[in-house]
Amino acid sequence: MTTSYDVLIIGSGQAGNPLAVSFAKAGRKVVLVEEKFFGGSCINYGCTPTKALLASAERAHHVRTAAEYGIEASEPKVDFAAVMARKNHIVGEMREGTVKNLTEEQPDITVLHGHAEFTGPRSLRVALDDGHMQELEAKLVFINTGTHAAAPDVEGLTEVPYFTPTQLLDTSELPEHLLILGGSYIGLEFGQIFRRLGSQVTIIESNPHVLSREDDDVCDAMQQLLADEGVEFVLGAKARRVSQNAEGVLTLSVDTEEGERRLRGTHLLVATGRKPNTNKLGLDKAGVELDENGYIKVDDDLLTNVPGVYALGDVHGGPQFTHISYDDYRVVRDAILHDKPRSAKQRPLPYVVFTEPQLGRVGLSEKQAQEKKVAYRVASMPVATIGRARETGHTAGFIKVLVDEENHILGTAVLSEQGGEIMTMLQLAMAGNLTCTILQNMVLAHPTWAEALNNLFSKLMPPDEA
Missing domain, CATH: 3.50.50.60 (FAD/NAD(P)-binding domain)
Known part of the structure; x- marks a missing residue:
């Protein structure tokens, strides 16, 4: 027998999970199918585990450089098993929280463990972990299956x-x-x-x-x-x-x-690089179109060529970041549940490289501004000139910002301690359409990293003079 649902979600990622909750709260009958771990790439093998390991590595570095701060310390002894155990504990807690949210806090969501494969445009067969098969159909289907690591063509x-x-x-x-x-x-x-x-x-x-x-x-x-x-x-x-x-x-x-x-x-x-998890979904039976790299083609609403079938997160290509996947959820939620459509292809793309110091990026780079023939002025300031940097010893890096002819921020690259946070402040200014003059004259608490914004824009000049 085939079980019918209002909403069927394939994959427990950063778009699929909150979407299941939103539809369930709206009174829709929801089923979510997950083949492996709950939480998607972010919790299981992306953001959470890598940032947990980065924190341990940072502590080792602090011990190793303690003498620079007048603290005598020996070379750190790394207990690698303990480092990995800490990471695993954090991942486990977050994974369990995801499961609880979907199963205990949302009783209207049916969760199935197994592999889903299309048998028609909006019908699927699920091979459950217990060996049984289950036939499903739904009015709306959302594919949130993510990607896996790609292997280059290297001999041996x-x-x-x-x-x-x-x-x-x-x-x-x-x-x-x-x-x-x-x-x-x-x-x-x-x-x-x-x-x-x-x-x-x-x-x-x-x-x-x-x-x-x-x-x-x-x-x-x-x-x-x-x-x-x-x-x-x-x-x-x-x-x-x-x-x-x-x-x-x-x-x-x-x-x-x-x-x-x-x-x-x-x-x-x-x-x-990465490859999309699309080759075992039976998408040919559903008639869903793929691009030359195997990613699912979608329009501005994240809808595939098949009515009622959407693709969310990394599986449709483009920037592969957790916050973009989460915004995919908001795009379809607002369009379907709140009748407030918004293009998924017209949105800012902030991201952070979580080295120490961090690289925070949003908006146009100089390369992109030049390619688009956008007129800009640029300011670049060494982090070492920031009071907070000197006091903490985190003096490496620089902050660069591009500004248009009307003093609005076009983009920024912040290679600095707390670079992601400083970048986000500039992103907020961009979203609020604040000019660099406002930021330059704003009263900011001393000594903070944010205080850099008071001095950064005084260095604005044409790019050929920077």
Whole structure:
């Protein structure tokens, strides 16, 4: 028999979970199907576990640098098992909270554990974990299945042990020398984590800069900060092959402008991109269209080409961030439940690279402004000039902001302690249409990181003079 619902959600991610709750509270009959862990990528193998590990690595770094603050301390002894146990405890608590919210606090939501596959446009078959099958149909179907790690075409990769970012989060041993293939924010965060925990780290990137989408000054500063901590970088390097000898040592051969280099390490992390979880959903039976990379095509309302079928979060491509997935939920909630449609493709894109110091970004970079031929002025201020930075010793980095002809903020890059928070203050100013003159003359408490906004805009000048 087929069970009918008003709403069927595939995947317990950062869009699917709150959507299930909102529809249930609105009196809709809801079923949510999850194949693996509740909470999606953020809780299980993204934000939560990596930031928990970053916190442990930060503590080790504080002990290691305590003498700079007049505190005598020995080299920190890292109990890697305890570090991982702390991370697992935090993930477990958040996962359990998600389950409780869906099952105990929302009795009108049916939760099924198993794999869902389409049998028609809005009908699915679920292979339950207990071995049984269940047929479902619904008026509205939301796909929130996320992505998985992509493996590059490197000779020998399938024949040697290597980590994806998800697998590295479950390792039981601290790598002696970790090779990281990929210089995106994932590679940089893991690089700093394991370097501070005691590993030797080498990051290999095919582009001439890490964080290749950022302005060159941001990329260079980030690389220098991590290099000062002992992270090695091999840039402009195309990975060709990898092998492992009898002693377990990995050799990664890369092509560079200077010729072939052979990099040796004990462990390898492959962090070169993601692929959508769409190949086992039976989307062809539903008639749902995919792009050339396997992502689900959606319109401004996140609706697929099939009426009543939506795609939320990373599975439809575009920026893959938790806060964007959560906003996908708000887009469809407001359109369907509150008759307040809003385009999912016309929204700000803030993000933070959670190294220490953090990189907070929102709005246009200089590269983007130049590509769009947007007139701008730019101001850049070293973090070391901020009073709070000198007092705390967190003097690395700089703040850069772009301003239009009417003194409104176009975008910012904040490479600083609390960079994400400072960036968010500037984002609030952008959302409120405040001018830089207002921020420059605003009375801000001293000594705070926010106080930097009083001085930043005094340095505005045309880009060719900056």
